[in-house]
Amino acid sequence: MCMAVPSRIVAIDGQTATVxxxxxxxxTSLMLLDEEALVGDYVILGAGGNFAAEKVPQETALATLEYLSGVLADGLA
Incomplete structure (x- = not known):
């Protein structure tokens, strides 16, 4: 199963981002994005994490990360 985990861009060097x-x-590479990505944006990674596949709104990314944190915490309990 594949799970899309939003990742926050913390640095950009050309077409490569640190997320x-x-x-x-x-x-990860930013080459596949249709729009410009900036530090602080959230992206979903594809192709084994080698490429940012799409940008996601911050509100959606934070809600997803909060949900996944709860799932992970429940799984570790």
Whole structure:
């Protein structure tokens, strides 16, 4: 099963972004996005995390991250 976890852009260098989710950072390409991405934007990663597939509104991203945090906490209890 594939789960789309919103990741926040914390740095951009050309077409490569450093994104963060749940305290983990990774590098991803911004080449596939239809619109400009800025530091602070949230994206969904595709292709094994190698590419940002789409931007998501901050409100949606934060609600999703809060929900996933609860699911993870329940699973660890």
């Amino acid at each position: 963060e989710a749940f305290g983990r950072e990774r590098q």
